[in-house]
Amino acid sequence: MGVPTKEPTIETKAVEDTKSIGNTNSPKTKKKRLTTTHRISLGDVTPNNLGQLKRLNSVLFPVNYSEKFYKDVLEVGEFAKLAYFNDACVGAVCCRKEPIQGTIPEQTKLYIMTLGVLAPYRNLGLGTTLLTHILHHATCGTPTAPKFIEIFLHVQTSNEEALAFYQKYGFEIIGTVEGYYKKITPPDAYILSKKLVKNI
Amino acid sequence: MRELPSRESAQFKQILKYYEFKQYKKGLKAAEQILKKYPEHGETLAMKGLFLNHMERKEEAREFARKGLRSDLNSHICWHVYGLLHRSDKNYGEALKCYTHALKIDKDNMQILQDYSLLQIQMRNYEAYNESRHHLLQLRSNNQRYWIGLAISYHLLENYETAGKVLKAYEETLKEKPSSMNFEYSEMLLYHNLILEESGDIKAALEHLESIKGEICDQRTWKEKRAQFLLKLDRFQEAEEAYLELIDDNPDCYSYYEGLHQAKKINVNSNNLTPEEEEKIITIYKELSQKYPKSNAIKRFPLQYITGENFKTLVDEYIRAALRKGVPSLFVNLKNFYDNPQKEKIIEQLVEGYLQCLKKHGTFTPPNENENEDDIIKEPPTAHLWTLYLLSQHYDNKRDNTKALKSIDEAIEHTPTLVELYMTKGRILKHGGNISEATKVMNEARELDLQDRFINSKCTKYMLRSNQPIEAENTIGLFTRGDAPDPITDLMEMQCMWFALEEADCYFRFNKLGKALKRLHQIEKHFSDITDDQFDFHTYCLRKVTLRAYLSMLRLEDQLRSHPYYLRSATNAIKIYLKLYDNPKTAALNDDDQDYANMTEGERKKAKSKAKRAALKKQKEDDEKKEKSKDEQKKRIEKPIDDDPEGEKFLKTDDPLGEAFKFLMPLQELSSKRIETHLLGFEIYLRKEKYLLALRALLQAYKIEKENATLHKDIIRFKLEVTSNRSKIHPTTIQVITEELTSKILPEDMNLIKFSEEFIERNKNSIEHLLVGAESFYLIDPSKKQEAGNLLLKVYDEKYNETRTLQNCISVYEALKNTFESPKAEEFYKKCKEWFPISTYFNQETK
Incomplete structure (x- = not known):
């Protein structure tokens, strides 16, 4: 608590697609914090609260996202969400659907563009709430929105905490992109992936 | 034929x-x-x-x-x-x-009689109304509404006895009583009861109330009335029981607790309760809170009355619960207690303590030393946030801009998505004297939540305060009806007065007096429309038997123009008309520089380029809209053509004082207890050379607040003018003035200088009074300009610390510079820069 420390979040930040589930304490001793009563809830991203998402991203990630990013976010439905802690907006997840070219019927992957929680609100289960929400909707497809075969993302190689977080939910490292980040060191990123449909 | x-x-x-x-x-x-x-x-x-x-x-x-x-x-x-x-x-x-x-x-034409009586009540011609109602009842004695109408007419004539008799007679004509849950019958009985209550015979009223219990639908009112009557009859034991029962129905209604106090004979209005009384209050509320643990009123009410350690213990609990829960209005709830400086100090110490602990341990109070850091149950991170928020509002209330800004910035860094934080930051900047920065922050807040009408309106208001009427109209337009021809027309139809008031102020600052007057006359029109709107209720309420509500509506309408909005609009309209009278040329001037005459060089440049940009943007948007919605436009209601957008017709009046007087009359009638009314009246009468009326205005003002600073200056002005115009004034008038002044305000053996010296001495901690005193010396003897200026320099004295507000310092600086032409003015300006570090006024680069 106290004045939010910025450095750790920046370290865990990727240029385009990083998730900042950072803890300012040592990751080894990470432990869910005990607090008195609180409420966690998720909400839709709408044109009216887009300002809050922009504000969150500007604090969480060292990147200015384009107007197109925010326009697309309004179209993905359940795959872009704001997280509220005691009614304060403190975190968000934004995904993008990526059709695989040449597959018939067309198959789609889900890419997590950003997932982050404000520093003072970490280790309270908000990141988990956001990620489980995405996983849930990615697996239980509807007739109009088919299931995704895979969900994936990039994580900066030094971000042990984010790695641990995603691995806990069944993500695996399937590759490394060298020089993925332009402005931060190390510039390399792991590709983390979780297969959602068996036998593919 | x-x-x-x-x-x-x-x-x-x-x-x-x-x-x-x-x-x-x-x-x-x-x-x-x-x-x-x-x-x-x-x-x-x-x-x-x-x-x-x-x-x-x-x-x-x-x-x-x-x-x-x-x-x-x-x-x-x-x-x-x-x-x-x-x-x-x-x-x-x-x-x-x-x-x-x-x-x-x-x-005997019913229809005409009916319409006749409506007009009479609308005109408040009670005698004639009573006659018509008699006539109507004679013609149709079997209809309930004519009986009630007659009763109301007697009630309005304050003839309670006959009013009651009429209703009783009618009730007796009913062969059988309506079924038990008949709302109209129940309302009529409650109205009957109201007549008894207002007649002053509370005992009879209570008896009547008890007798009708079974017929009443509105049981809540019945119980409240009964409790009130018991109190008034000093039947305290029963009153206490009655209030406890009401509290059981709704444990969050403040007035029930006030009743309970009275029933228990605790005089909460006295500022100093005895320790025994404090204990008594604490015990009462302890018991109540066990019974109604969720009631907020029970937690908050005792805080008003208890002091010292008792207060500290309870307020500590109260604040912590609210911070934990996240109650944005917490500061507003606490502010009432600040009347007592000791309580303010206690709250400050507590909250500063929480913040330190939250930073260190994540808890409100230090944990036990032997407790393991990991086992501590921490407060939610939002508690830290709301603590910072509360603290910044507390500092802002003390006008400690620097500390307030530091806290709010910390809060924003903690959770940058919360609209309330930016709103408070905006308010702090406004209080610190930087309205343009404040407006920017308000706009940021607005952009965080575009569907929040409250913040949208706040932001609009700030835009008007920082002289951006075009941006303001665009912003408020986001929430006006889409099918209205334009935002302003819609706001007018909705009788939205705050916007018109603020916009009038804004144009007044720009010296666009015509436009300002246009808005102010519009507000006057809203008030007369509201008066006219009651017309339909004269029949409707009788038909629906909503009689108690009808009575209170009539009384409200009679007091309508005592509303603060009317007072404000009338005050400004009068000031503008006075200005027009004093400088008839102002009306003709309309070039750009004139618009910005009241601003400093820097502000003027900024405002001009801003206005230009905004106008361009608006033009562009309008063009786009036109293109886009040519079809839509057909659907829209035609915009009524405004043949006088600049309000020229108001500027061109031949009789500005007469126009001003029209605004003053309702104030004299309904706001005669406000000193502003009489000070404005004085200005009008003095210009009309109606010296006796001016004298009367001064005497009335003197009765209300004799140490008022403006009043002092007005007395001096009056005396000087009467003296210099002596030859033109009728001797009897002079005699009356002299007698009245000497007997009531200015003793015969006292000259004006001494009068002003004593005035300053009596109000020795007030800068406002010091300034008026200095100005008075200069008025009395213009050759003493330098001495008067030097007197004003006392403003540095420590005793003036309390009243050294931004507004006062601006007035002092301007007086030093312009009125007294003091060489020390710039030195004072530099000092003010230290006192008001974020004020734009005292931080201009050109200085």
Whole structure:
């Protein structure tokens, strides 16, 4: 608590697609914090609260996202969400659907563009709430929105905490992109992936 | 020619039916058919006029009504129609005359009598209203509404006894009582009870109340009334029980607790409760809180009355619970306690303590030393946030800009998505004197949540305060109706007064006096519309038997213009008209530089370029809109053409003082306890050289607040003017003035200098009074300019710390610089820069 420390979040930040589930304490001793009563809830991203998402991203990630990013976010439905802690907006997840070219019927992957929680609100289960929400909707497809075969993302190689977080939910490292980040060191990123449909 | 042949006569009867059923088009057609054969038939002509009036063809309507009346002066229909037309034009006086004529011809005509009585009550002509109601009841004594009408007329004449008798007589005519849950009957009984209560016979009222218990639907009111009556009759034991029962119904209603205090004979109004009384209060509320653990009122109420350690213990609990839960309005709830400086200090210490602990341990109070860091149950991170938020508001309240800004910035860094934080930051900047930065922050807040109407309106208000009317109109337009021709028209229709008031202020600062007056007259129109709107309720409420609400509406309407909005708009309108009178040329000037005359160089440049940019943007948007919505536009309501957008007609008045006086009259009638009313009256009378009236205004102001700073200056001005105009004033007038002044305000052996010296001495901690004192010396003896200026430099003294507000310092600086031309003015400016680090006024680069 106290004045939010910025450095750790920046370290865990990727240029385009990083998730900042950072803890300012040592990751080894990470432990869910005990607090008195609180409420966690998720909400839709709408044109009216887009300002809050922009504000969150500007604090969480060292990147200015384009107007197109925010326009697309309004179209993905359940795959872009704001997280509220005691009614304060403190975190968000934004995904993008990526059709695989040449597959018939067309198959789609889900890419997590950003997932982050404000520093003072970490280790309270908000990141988990956001990620489980995405996983849930990615697996239980509807007739109009088919299931995704895979969900994936990039994580900066030094971000042990984010790695641990995603691995806990069944993500695996399937590759490394060298020089993925332009402005931060190390510039390399792991590709983390979780297969959602068996036998593919 | 009155009688129509039988065919047409039947048709005419049909016409009357059409009117009754509001089939105006059919009625018009039928009337025209008759008129083809009998073009001079007066009553048909009149009816045609009436139909036209309802079809918004007012000009023709009046013509036909007049024609009808001319052809048939002995027809009650023609007179009635003419009266109705006057009524619809709100010429109530003329309408009354027409009805009187109509009744002379047909004295028992129900319809006319009915309309007649409506006008009488609208005009508050209670005697005549009473007569009409008598007449109506005589004609229809079997109808409830006429009995009630008569009772109301006696009630308004404060003849409670007869009013009560009328209702009682009616109740007795009812052969059987209506079934138990009859709302109208129940309301009538409660109204009957209200008459008894207002007659002052509380004992009778209570007896009556007990007797009607079984018939009352509104049990809440019944219980509240009973409790009030018991209190008034000093039956404290029963009153206490009654209030406890009410608290059981709703444990969050403040007035029940006030009743409980009275029943328990705790005099909470005295500032110093004895320790025993404090204990008593604590015990009462402890018991109550066990019974109603969720009631917020029970937690908050005792804090108002207890002090010292008791206060500290309870307020500590109260604040912590609210911070944990996240109650944005917490500071507003606490602010009431700040009347007591000791309590303010306690709150400050507590909250500063929480913050330290939250930073260190994540808890409000330090944990036990032997506790393991991991086992501590921490407060939610939002508690830290709301603590910072509360603290920044607390510092802002003390006008400690620096600390307030530091806390709020910390809060914003903690959770940058919360609208409330930016709003508070905006307010802090505004209080610190940087309105343009404040507006920027408010706009950031608005952009975080575009569907929040409150923040949208706040932001609009800040834009007006920072002289950006075009941006403000665009912003408020986001929430006005989409199908309105433009935001301003919609706001006007909705009678939205805050916006008009702020915009008028904004134009006043720009010196666009015409536009400002236009807005202020619009507010006056809203008030007269509200007065007119009560018309329909005279019949509606009698029919629906919502009598208690009706009475309170009548009373509200009588006091309508005592509303703060009216006071503010009238004050500004009067000030503008005074300005027009003093500088008739202002009206003609309208070039750009004049617009910004009241601003400093820097502000002027900024405002100009801003206005230009905004105008361009608006132009562009308007063009786009036009392109986009050519089809839509057809659907939209045509924009009414405003033939005087700049309000020129107000500027061109020949009699600004007369116009000012029109705004003053309602204030004199309804706001006579406000000193502003009399100070404004003084300004008007002095300019009209009505010295006795000016004197009366001064005496009335003196009665209200004799140490008022403006009043002191006005007394000096008055005395000086009367002295210098002595030759022109009637000797008797002079004599009255001298006698009144010496006996009430200015003792004979005291000269004006001494009078002012004592004035400063009596108000020795107030900068405002010091300034007026200095100005007075200069007024009395213009050769003493330098001395007066030097006197004002006392402003540095420590004793003035408390009143050294931004506004006061701006006034002092401007007086030093412009009035006294003091060489020390710039030195003072530099000092102010230290005192008000974020104020734009004291931080201009050109200095």
